[in-house]
Amino acid sequence: MLDDRKLAVLRAIVEDYVSTNEPVGSKALAERHNLKVSPATVRNDMAALEEEGYITQPHTSAGRVPTDKGYRLFVDRLSQIKPLSGAERRAIETFLAGAVDLDDVVTRTVRLLAQLTRQVAVVQYPTLTRSTVRHVELVQLAERRVMLVLITNTGRVEQRVIELPEVVEDHRIAHLRAVLNSCLDGCGLGNVPDLVADLPERLPAEDRPVVATILSVLLETLVERHDEKIVFAGAANLAGAGFSVGLRDVLEALEEQVVLMRLLGETSTDTPSALTVRIGSENAYTGLVGTSIVATGYGSGDNQLARLGVLGPTRMDYPVTMGAVRAVARYVSQILAAS
Amino acid sequence: MLDDRKLAVLRAIVEDYVSTNEPVGSKALAERHNLKVSPATVRNDMAALEEEGYITQPHTSAGRVPTDKGYRLFVDRLSQIKPLSGAERRAIETFLAGAVDLDDVVTRTVRLLAQLTRQVAVVQYPTLTRSTVRHVELVQLAERRVMLVLITNTGRVEQRVIELPEVVEDHRIAHLRAVLNSCLDGCGLGNVPDLVADLPERLPAEDRPVVATILSVLLETLVERHDEKIVFAGAANLAGAGFSVGLRDVLEALEEQVVLMRLLGETSTDTPSALTVRIGSENAYTGLVGTSIVATGYGSGDNQLARLGVLGPTRMDYPVTMGAVRAVARYVSQILAAS
DNA sequence: ACTTGGCACTCGGGAACACAGAGTGCTAGA
DNA sequence: TCTAGCACTCTGTGTTCCCGAGTGCCAAGT
Numbered sequence: 166m167l168d169d170r171k172l173a174v175l176r177a178i179v180e181d182y183v184s185t186n187e188p189v190g191s192k193a194l195a196e197r198h199n200l201k202v203s204p205a206t207v208r209n210d211m212a213a214l215e216e217e218g219y220i221t222q223p224h225t226s227a228g229r230v231p232t233d234k235g236y237r238l239f240v241d242r243l244s245q246i247k248p249l250s251g252a253e254r255r256a257i258e259t260f261l262a263g264a265v266d267l268d269d270v271v272t273r274t275v276r277l278l279a280q281l282t283r284q285v286a287v288v289q290y291p292t293l294t295r296s297t298v299r300h301v302e303l304v305q306l307a308e309r310r311v312m313l314v315l316i317t318n319t320g321r322v323e324q325r326v327i328e329l330p331e332v333v334e335d336h337r338i339a340h341l342r343a344v345l346n347s348c349l350d351g352c353g354l355g356n357v358p359d360l361v362a363d364l365p366e367r368l369p370a371e372d373r374p375v376v377a378t379i380l381s382v383l384l385e386t387l388v389e390r391h392d393e394k395i396v397f398a399g400a401a402n403l404a405g406a407g408f409s410v411g412l413r414d415v416l417e418a419l420e421e422q423v424v425l426m427r428l429l430g431e432t433s434t435d436t437p438s439a440l441t442v443r444i445g446s447e448n449a450y451t452g453l454v455g456t457s458i459v460a461t462g463y464g465s466g467d468n469q470l471a472r473l474g475v476l477g478p479t480r481m482d483y484p485v486t487m488g489a490v491r492a493v494a495r496y497v498s499q500i501l502a503a504s
Numbered sequence: 505m506l507d508d509r510k511l512a513v514l515r516a517i518v519e520d521y522v523s524t525n526e527p528v529g530s531k532a533l534a535e536r537h538n539l540k541v542s543p544a545t546v547r548n549d550m551a552a553l554e555e556e557g558y559i560t561q562p563h564t565s566a567g568r569v570p571t572d573k574g575y576r577l578f579v580d581r582l583s584q585i586k587p588l589s590g591a592e593r594r595a596i597e598t599f600l601a602g603a604v605d606l607d608d609v610v611t612r613t614v615r616l617l618a619q620l621t622r623q624v625a626v627v628q629y630p631t632l633t634r635s636t637v638r639h640v641e642l643v644q645l646a647e648r649r650v651m652l653v654l655i656t657n658t659g660r661v662e663q664r665v666i667e668l669p670e671v672v673e674d675h676r677i678a679h680l681r682a683v684l685n686s687c688l689d690g691c692g693l694g695n696v697p698d699l700v701a702d703l704p705e706r707l708p709a710e711d712r713p714v715v716a717t718i719l720s721v722l723l724e725t726l727v728e729r730h731d732e733k734i735v736f737a738g739a740a741n742l743a744g745a746g747f748s749v750g751l752r753d754v755l756e757a758l759e760e761q762v763v764l765m766r767l768l769g770e771t772s773t774d775t776p777s778a779l780t781v782r783i784g785s786e787n788a789y790t791g792l793v794g795t796s797i798v799a800t801g802y803g804s805g806d807n808q809l810a811r812l813g814v815l816g817p818t819r820m821d822y823p824v825t826m827g828a829v830r831a832v833a834r835y836v837s838q839i840l841a842a843s
Numbered sequence: 844a845c846t847t848g849g850c851a852c853t854c855g856g857g858a859a860c861a862c863a864g865a866g867t868g869c870t871a872g873a
Numbered sequence: 874t875c876t877a878g879c880a881c882t883c884t885g886t887g888t889t890c891c892c893g894a895g896t897g898c899c900a901a902g903t
Contacts, residue, residue: 190895203847208896226854226895266663304639304655314653314661316643322653322663324605398759400739404752413743420737529866542876547867565866565883847902853895860888867883873876 166217173200174210175219176243179231183482188228233445233479236457240442240483247484249492253281257493261500267291267321271396274473274497279399281489284477285419287460289429290394291321291470291501298349298357303342303379308332313382317354327382330374341376344368354387393471395425402477414452419476424450429460429472438462440491445479455479459486463494463501470501506556512539513549514558515582518570522821527567572784572818575796579781579822586823588831592620596832600839606630606660610735613812613836618738620828623816624758626799628768629733630660630809630840637688637696642681642718647671652721656693666721669713680715683707693726732810734764741816753791758815763789768799768811779830784818794818798825802833802840809840 177198181189191204191211200207211229214220219235222228231239249257260277264270271288278286302314309332315323348360361380365373397419403412418424428448440461448458459481460474474490516537520528530543530550539546550568553559558574561567570578588596599616603609610627617625641653648671654662687699700719704712736758742751757763767787779800787797798820799813813829 188895192895204895205847205849206845209846212897222896224854226852226893228895266665299645300643300651302641302643302653304641306638312639312655314641314655316651316653316663322661324655324661326605401752401755401759404755413740416740416743420740527866531866543866544876544878545874548875551868561867563883565881567866845903847900849899849901850897852897855892855894857890857892859890862886862888863884864886865882865884867881869879869881871876871878873874 167213170200170202171210171214172238172243173198174207175214175231175235176239178211178214178220178229179235179239179243182230183480186480188223188230190228193228233447236444236479236483237447240444240487244484246440246491247488249281249488254492257281257496261496264500270497270500274493275396275398278473278475278489278493279402281493282475282477282486283399283402283405284475284481284486285397285399285403285415286473286475287395287397287419287425287429288473289426289471290396291464292393296321296470297351297353299351301342301345301349301383303338303345305333305335305338311338311379313379313386315383315386323386325382325386327379330378333375337372337375341372341379345379357387358384393426395422395429397425397476399475411452411454415456415476418450418452428453428458428476429474440487442483442487457481457483459483459490461490461494463498470498473497506552509539509541510549510552511577511582512537513546514553514570514574515578517550517553517559517568518574518578518582521569522819525819527562527569529567532567572786575783575818575822576786579783579826583823585779585830586827588620588827593831596620596835600835603839609836609839613832614735614737617812617814617828617832618741620832621814621816621825622738622741622744623814623820623825624736624738624742624754625812625814626734626736626758626764626768627812628765628810629735630803631732635660635809636690636692638690640681640684640688640722642677642684644672644674644677650677650718652718652725654722654725662725664721664725666718669717672714676711676714680711680718684718696726697723732765734761734768736764736815738814750791750793754795754815757789757792767792767797767815768813779826781822781826796820796822798822798829800829800833802837809837812836 174194177194177200178189181194181197191207194200195202195204195207211220214235215222215229218232219238220229221232223230257277261270261273264273267290271290275286275288278288296317298315299318300316302316304312304314306312306326309329311327311329311333313325313327317323344364348364349357352360361383364380365376368376400416400419403415418428428443428450438461440459443458443460445455445457448456455478456476457479458474458476460472462470462472464470473494475486477486513533516533516539517528520533520536530546533539534541534543534546550559553574554561554568557571558577559568560571562569596616600609600612603612606629610629614625614627617627635656637654638657639655641655643651643653645651645665648668650666650668650672652664652666656662683703687703688696691699700722703719704715707715739755739758742754757767767782767789779798782797782799784794784796787795794817795815796818797813797815799811801809801811803809812833814825816825
């Protein structure tokens, strides 16, 4: 049905449309790409492509524009991810290497990605449940108040102020701290509930109320943060790229953590580390018409931590964008693994 | 020069223009506000006001629009801050009270403010230098690595991984921790450099390299974070309020921490806790034409922590916006003082 | 069987134009 | 000092018209 030349025509249409943002006609097409055939032939192919639903025309007597289905075919079969230049790679590396803590890594990553792709970048904070406990700290603030600080191997620090049911002296706090650490050190966060389940029973009765309070806060911290934080950057790029219509809806979606999470996450069912692309209507969220999402998981190989990606107009340069997303994901994984 | 009626006319013009977003004419003005005079009289007053530079007309034979100078007069003398309704106050209180940590307080605050004013809200994280040390913690991660955790009275936690110049055993770490805490506990962050200056000399020579390393990181943490983090929310509101032109510039400014900081901060020279309003060209930043900023300091009375505010079109409802900003600042101060 | 040139057709978008309506400034009178 | 009336000046909108890009189709060529 679709011979090689028709595919070449589709590729040319996508490339031209992406770069000019104007419906592309048969004549210009035959000229710019050396297809070795006449405009009339191109027209025939275009008619076939339109028949199949890969392209469409905004109105009679205008050029053709790729449909979502057309873009899909393009990314799946007609394009190959474009690697970054050496200079870009070096820039990424030095920029990310300068980060001082997890917060900083995430902030830098999202800005970097936004600048690199000239689109809106989205980065999910590393998921807690897949990291492991590196240290638990109890800090006495007052007679009946302690601060619980949980440090993970990804450099994340969670803290909660706890009101205790009774006055507790320093040495008891120190003891509890030691018990907690010996119990949890190095364990995956997902296992924490099981590991602490019988802890109250293994301690003297007098300690139980205090321990119960602390544990309930600890567990709460774990589940609460399961739906993770997401940050974005580069909203200004939206305004730039002829995106005037629906801009408000897109901005709203960006500020809704839950929506954003779904958009990034929905793509991760199969192989989490794969680069996934959702084009236009594929993401099935009203208000995001005409936007595509390129996302991937990041984290060091075996344990995926979270996802990152960019959001931009359906009419985007997929090869370049995909290259940037993939490269940034790799570098940030590397940085996180090292720290 | 400007009698009472002329001022009343100016006020009416501002109010009408804010609510309709259309140049307001003499006829409509005389009708809607009961000025008890005829349109012709109003026209005369308008001519005078225009002469003085308080209003202007986009083109001959259109209504009048307030100038920046006009808004300024309105804010300074013709309006009074509109307090929030009881329901709104209760909503704020319960929403903010649900925050679990400092991060959460800031996030909730900025969203709340954005929703309340239907504009872009900006909140600066509490300035470290004005808070005090509540606890310093050293956590051993490996033979030659420790994590420094600094906990402030505002609930902020700063952390850094430190590579030590030599292998250090547990008990030395514990000792250093005790020394640091006894030295710094309860001190203002601004005083830390002085307090630790002679610390190496007061310790055995063998400890000095390690202490020096730790202190340099500690001091670095303090200065680095002096230019503080800023967050914003409600960008979608920009797209809504007939703000199409220059939107890109505004979004860019919002993502530039430094610019944002200046915009919030410039206003704080005199009395930090006062509500300050910068109207249009007053903020002197290219790209923010047509935007005003309403900001105030927050923090518990004597020690101001940081600033928050909103950014919106010059054509905004100042009394309501100012009321919301002031109220939110008060509540968040209260929350922070309590925690 | 595919490709090509020719040709009539179809719209969208811009230019030219007219026109209604809102708003003004000015002047004369109360 | 205020008011009524009046002529004037704009903008925004609706209408019409035309150009040109681009198409679809057909018949001829390879």
